[in-house]
């Protein structure tokens with residue numbers, strides 16, 4: 001059996017759950033790890049908000065025992081503030097600290113954080129150096145291909161981060177200007193992998209076991225990161241793991257009933273961790289993924305936008321099941 005490590009931290013498999021704000025909370029991370037994700041990351045946490053003692057940011061960093069290994073991701077553009085954020089994050093005993101250098105959202109990047117850091121490679125190096133100095137766990141970095149097509153510098157930034165002490169780099173093979181538009185440039189991920197000697201995690205549009213296999217062969221990366229394709233489909237982790245260990249083994253696809261049971265368990269866990277009101281508001285987006293491909297999905301999606309109590313979700317599950325049986 002192969003083992004995969006980052007700075008000495010052992011991963012449970014080679015497929016990592018992507019950090020996703022509004023999605024990858026404690027409940028989601030537990031779920032995906034239980035389905036075969038090898039490592040997970042928190043939603044991004046603002047270093048500046050932490051310096052103002054934001055309770056919400058502190059809560060984002062809570063990690064339950066069932067979600068290990070787990071990294072906490074922080075963002076910001078001031079090296080010392082980022083180092084202090086790392087110190088606070090470490091109180092939750094994460095296995096890794098991750099630095100966000102890829103977020104394209106204007107509210108993050110217009111402040112010089114997230115993907116905007118890639119426009120200033122020297123600052124990227126300073127931030128990594130200070131965070132590494134403040135941390136007693138490995139520090140990883142998540143970057144994009146570059147800011148735009150005229151400034152593709154993932155290789156340069158990755159080398160600077162490695163030099164400054166980073167233990168792994170995730171590369172999302174799109175520029176900031178692309179946001180999430182296709183295509184993903186796997187060639188740039190390969191170039192980064194060839195340029196550094198720390199592990200590189202390939203990310204972007206990995207949505208099936210077969211695609212995972214292709215990305216490994218195109219990039220040469222041993223580690224992969226999956227984000228959106230896991231929404232409503234945590235089975236993608238076990239499918240990728242199974243396919244990579246034996247492509248001839250038939251892949252397991254869940255029935256509609258099983259999907260809906262997992263959906264209920266997921267949202268119930270959210271209720272436990274953050275209260276029913278907040279959990280159900282966030283669940284409106286999340287449950288849509290579980291309905292994908294189901295009979296009557298369009299109408300279920302519509303109704304998902306109105307759920308506000310856990311009973312509403314139970315009723316929606318029953319409707320989904322009857323729709324499946326009616327066909």
Ligand SMILES: Cc1cc2nc3c(=O)[nH]c(=O)nc-3n(C[C@H](O)[C@H](O)[C@H](O)COP(=O)(O)O)c2cc1C
Pocket residue numbers: 018019020021022023042043044073100101102103142172203204205206225226227228229
């Ligand atoms: C809803 C959402 C929230 C995200 N939040 C974060 C985040 O907090 N930190 C981060 O580094 N990337 C974030 N991302 C980017 C993902 O981690 C990932 O790089 C991107 O979705 C591409 O991977 P995928 O094609 O497998 O989804 C987010 C993406 C989505 C869709």
